[in-house]
Amino acid sequence: MRTPLCDEFGIDYPIFAFTPSEHVAAAVSRAGGLGVLGCVRFNDPDELEKTLTWLDDNTDGKPYGVDVVMPMKIPTEGTSTDLASYIPEEHRKFVDETLLKLGVPPLPEGEGREGVLGWLHSVARSHVDIALAHRPVLIANALGSPPVDVIEKAHEHGVKVAALAGAAKHALSHVANGVDIIVAQGYEAGGHTGEIASMVLTPDIVDAVGPGVPVLGAGGIGSGRQVAASLALGAAGVWTGSIWLGTEEYRNLASNKGWETAFLRATSSDTVRTRIYTGKPARLLKTKWTEAWAEEGAPTPLPMPLQNLLVADAHNRINASGDPDVISMPVGQIVGRMNEVRPVADVMASLVAEFEEAVAHLNKVNG
């Protein structure tokens, strides 16, 4: 399974793996794909610095990427304390009452931390600066095109820039800004998504940007059949995320208590696209927490970044409680097929073998 992206990035397979875990990212890169570390969870620049140093040391010299969350338009922002003053009292009350109703205990005395500040533009910018002092080959932005000066800075360091797009017109705008690679993020994907499914979106974007811009198919990719489907649609590679949550390496990320149980039992119907996680539509696992927000009388989610500040403490409490019925976690519809926990290298080997089987099958159909 080789496309021009393999030579461009020095990887064996055009399989890009977004993950919040450096252990997963390193394992993917070692297995021949491109591990892409999600930086949004790093409030503390020193922590990201240390983690990237660890990645440098644990990827056997193989390439890796980083993923930030950065709006194109630079917002006016204050500290998280300033921002918190914009959150209406009724929203806070709803969160408190819902946690009580769902039996989520307060954090143990002395525990707790600030919300996830990675959603703030200034913090995402610091992530880029820290990353560029290491050796990423790719900076991806989950919110579309980063500001042009960020793209230029990445290019000065010889680093390619990828941006997520949920419609062809957004992809064209990213390319106009200087973005090198488009991630065609289909409706079925976990996290921030648009409304167009991969089957339609991937060829839409491939044709819109033309052969000079590689497109990664994203959303619904958890097996080699889906990799083959995405490449048949014209993608130069695939962008995966959810499937790596079901790996042994992911267990190293402390905050996954309860997630495994929830993921392993979920079907493809057990996700929901909602604004409650960040303020922008994102696909999450369907739990009592997401259902509470869908009930009549629940408040309308706040815009980004206020919504995440509102629910940050709730997320900490939910994660600490580890109750699989309540967890709040982005995941794609492919969660229905995450039925066992395997090592990253095994998942990668399956993707490649199943891809080859799918191509052999198509050849048989083609006569």
Place this chain on the structure above:
Amino acid sequence: MRTPLCDEFGIDYPIFAFTPSEHVAAAVSRAGGLGVLGCVRFNDPDELEKTLTWLDDNTDGKPYGVDVVMPMKIPTEGTSTDLASYIPEEHRKFVDETLLKLGVPPLPEGEGREGVLGWLHSVARSHVDIALAHRPVLIANALGSPPVDVIEKAHEHGVKVAALAGAAKHALSHVANGVDIIVAQGYEAGGHTGEIASMVLTPDIVDAVGPGVPVLGAGGIGSGRQVAASLALGAAGVWTGSIWLGTEEYRNLASNKGWETAFLRATSSDTVRTRIYTGKPARLLKTKWTEAWAEEGAPTPLPMPLQNLLVADAHNRINASGDPDVISMPVGQIVGRMNEVRPVADVMASLVAEFEEAVAHLNKVNG
């Protein structure tokens, strides 16, 4: 492009084409696919009888299928007049006021007809009886499994039964009822759809029903790349619909005034999944009509079959007016790629040629 379905049905390509137009159905069958005539528009049994006789005479002896709309559970129903008494006055008022606001004129004096009765169980049953006196090779049901006695009757006539499914558990239930072929209807499809996109749904259903039950991939299929993607996902063939609305043969169906303009300019973002057409979630072209129902204060759509009775007259008026800004029409996200009107045979030839190109491309990737 041959799969076992080709031998089973005596067709050249495993491309099934749902269409309300007998002209399109006949042309698809003549071009080597399987044209499947949608029966829901036939209120008058004699009209369906005549149309099927026309199909018998215009398919060069090639096979064709029919599609009905029949809930598995037989509802208690009265005449359309009885049913009309269940429609709340505020719903009628909303429809009247919306048509006025959108500038849709009343029907000319003497014109107008009853609502589309094909949504009624008794009428759908008569469609099956009439069809079985002709030579269809397939009866498909848009609402999942038909009642078991209908399946048995079809089998007695040597006719296969296909049923749409939006989740693996529904597909398993259809198979248990005796259904022969599952149409995996993805989120991106036009008409009645579930929430799981094709990229995830097709392999879900293929694996759930096992190798003994052929699965047709449906939703988002408008090019040979998408046919290749669907077959890579494990489908034994594809079920298409929207793309045939953009054909010269479709122009024979009188009620398409204004549709062509609307389809040709639409992008993949210009559809919406809503209950306003039939009472069950169905994907329609996004127009001022669908937007009016999404506004704050608009009534909640009624359950099937009341919603269709409520809007039937409005649909007649909208169709007669031919205003492309207002039309009410089921179509999938693939509408964004319907940019020119072509003969059916050309569309079929493109699907086949592009499929072959996609397979050649995958072989190159596979080395």
